[in-house]
Amino acid sequence: MNFKRVVVFFAFCLPVQVWGLLNPILPGWNPDPSILRVGSDYFIATSTFEYFPGHPIYHSTDLVSWKLIGHGLNRPSQLSFFGTPSDAGIWAPSLRYHASTKTYYLASTARYAYTAEYRLFPRSFYVTTKDIFADNWSDPIYFDALGYDTDIFWDTNGDVYATWSGNNNPIDKIYGIYQNKIDIATGTSLTDAQLIFTGTLPDNSSARPEGPHVYHINSTYYLLIAEGGSGPQHRSTIQRGPSPSGPWESNPKNPILFNGADLSLPVQDTGHSDIVQAPDGSWWGVALGVRPQNGSFNNQQLGRETFLFPVTWEDGWPVFNGGQPISEHIEGVLKDKSPLSTYLNDFVSHTLDLSFYFLRTPYKTFHSLTARPGFLRVNANAFALGDRDNPALLLRKQTSYEETFETKLDFAPRSNLTEAGVTIFYSDLLHNDIGIVGDGSGGRQLVTRTNVQAVQVGPWSLTYTNSTITTVNHIPLTTSAGPVKLQIVGNSTSYSLGYAEGDSADFTFPVTIDSSLLSVPPFGGFFFKGAAFGVYNTGNGKPSLAPADFEYWKQTPVL
Structure with missing residues (x-):
């Protein structure tokens, strides 16, 4: 046998590592991205719904490494959510x-109410700042x-x-793109609102x-929509x-972003995009997408994440990702x-970092990093998880389907009503908890507490009814x-909730749930986060x- 031929044969059989972009660039739920470049700095804002503070602002200089630098809405005077329904809030x-x-x-919409009996559209608004790094908006x-x-x-x-999505009445649910001129100092309308586009799909309630x-690019106006x-x-x-109002010529290759033609693709629900030009003249786009697990749209618990892709131009039209999904x-x-790394917070700082959220606007501060140095102290209020209000709950987004969350809790309950612990949380109806509670003596x-809702079969997937079974x-x-010690171990299709007493490293997991319990909305509800x-x-x-008193917060993700 010729030795040189053997070497060459095996060389050609070795796998070739091809460099490229890893998506999503903002893992964990970060829907509805809007991107901006100022000089050499890029910024992205995303939606937060009923979470407080609202609209995280991410910064990058290379489009790959992103850092959370603040939130557009972080004061009660900007965002007062009390009893706001799940998936309403900031859009x-x-x-x-x-x-x-x-x-x-930063333009936004606050839906303080969003229920079947109240679908009147809200008034949108904007906030401003001269220094985006100062985390202080108007x-x-x-x-x-x-x-x-x-x-x-x-x-x-x-x-x-101002250009927005609206309709002529709250009943027909037939939407369109509306526009008018405004006074940017006051938001006051200067012209009547006009319907400038009804989309490329049949003009019915599902077109949206x-x-x-x-x-305005190269003397031409463009309207990009979802x-x-x-x-x-x-x-x-x-x-x-x-003109900014049209009339509009539709791109003959629309849709320019659509993964739904092949439901077996690992990324789905792609859309709601925005584009930006880099200093070198290249163009880039961001969009939301979901990653269903094991081919099931019922297991997509990370929700809608932010994806990046290159944009090129042909015949005066943008081409997203070379025309590929x-x-x-x-x-x-x-x-x-x-974009993933282990997050460990041992609470030696006197302030929480920007990655923590509250459910709706806190009435008053219920946490402290100074009451017991080296611990996050959470003082209870009367609200429990599941109450449509502001429980004493601090949240941090899950960033990987394979991810473990762990903390150590020191808690001495005074009655069978006093309870503290950890949760894997989507909404008031969709959360599962493990903690310590008084035994009454x-x-x-x-x-442990699990929330399951009766299943109803829908056209695309399962939906739950509003009948909640709490175990x-x-x-x-x-x-x-x-x-x-309390631990939640997540994987592609399930969560296991466990505990270990004292310094033991051996965890016991009394509860394992299907992740669909955090992916499928209640009947009549939504899955936006x-x-x-x-x-x-x-x-x-x-x-x-x-x-x-929580001694540390550790999240260990796996890409």
Whole structure:
């Protein structure tokens, strides 16, 4: 045998590592991305719904490494959510910069109510800042129109346009893209609202043209929108015309982003996109997408994440990702760099970092990093998980389907109502918990709580009804005092909730649930967010004087 031929043979059989972009660039739920470049700095804002603070602002200089630098809405005067339904709250932002005044604008929509009996569209608004890194935006300035997904566009003559998704009445649910000129100092309308586009799909209640962005590129105006709802038929389409209001010529290759033509693709529900030009003249786009696990749309607990892709131009039209579906790895684009890393917080700082969220606007501060140095102390309020209000709950987004969350809890309950622990949380109806609670006789015990809703078969997947079955189990603890480690282990289709007493490294997992319990919305509800890990303390309807001290917060993701 010729040795050289053997070597050559094996060389050609070795796998070739091709560099490229790893998606999503913002893992964990970060829907409705809006991207902006100012100089060499890129910024992305995403939706947060009923979470507080609202609209995270991410920063990058290379489009690959992103850092959370603040939130557009972080004061109660900007965002007062009390009893706001799940998946209402803050919807899709539009992040823009006015170079002449060196001012950043963040347009948003706050849905304080969103229920079957109240579907009147809200008034959108915008906030401003001169220094986006200062994490200090103005109080809201409201538009006059009723609608959502509002975009702000400055024309070359100085006119300012607001463009949004709306309809003529709250009953027919037939949406369209509306627009008018505004006074940018006050938000006041200067012209009547006009319907400028009804989308590329049949003009009915499922078309849902929304998420508009207006651009002026090479003397041509473009209107980029999302269509097809928020499920597998979600897509992006683009139009061009002679003015910010059209009339619009539709791209003959629309939709320019749509993974739903092949439901076996690992990335689905792609759409709601925005584009930006780099200093070197190249173009890039961001869009939301979901990654169903094991081919099941019922297991997509991370929700809608932010994906990046290259944009090229042909015949005056943008081409997204070379005309190919968005994927988790785009070969030959930028560089392979995982956005994931282990997060460990041992609470030595006197303040929480920006990655933590509350459920709705806190009435008052219920946590402390100084009351017991080296611990996160959570003081209970009377709200329990599942109450449509502001429980004493701190949340941090899950960032990988394979991810473990762990903490150590020191808690001495005073009654069978005082309870503290951890949760894997989606909403008031979709959460599963493990913690410590009083046993009614001065001692303590472990408690697990799972929430399951009766299943209804829908056209695309299962949906749950509003009939919730809550299962509560109590497990005796062998120790009457001292810390207990709590752990939630997530994988592609399930979560296991476990505990270990004292310094033991051996965890017991009394509960394992299917991740569909955090992916499938209640009947009549929505799936707009994704799962988050949380720590809580509650008096279950009564005030509680028992503090819960958490020694660390550790999230270990696997790409």
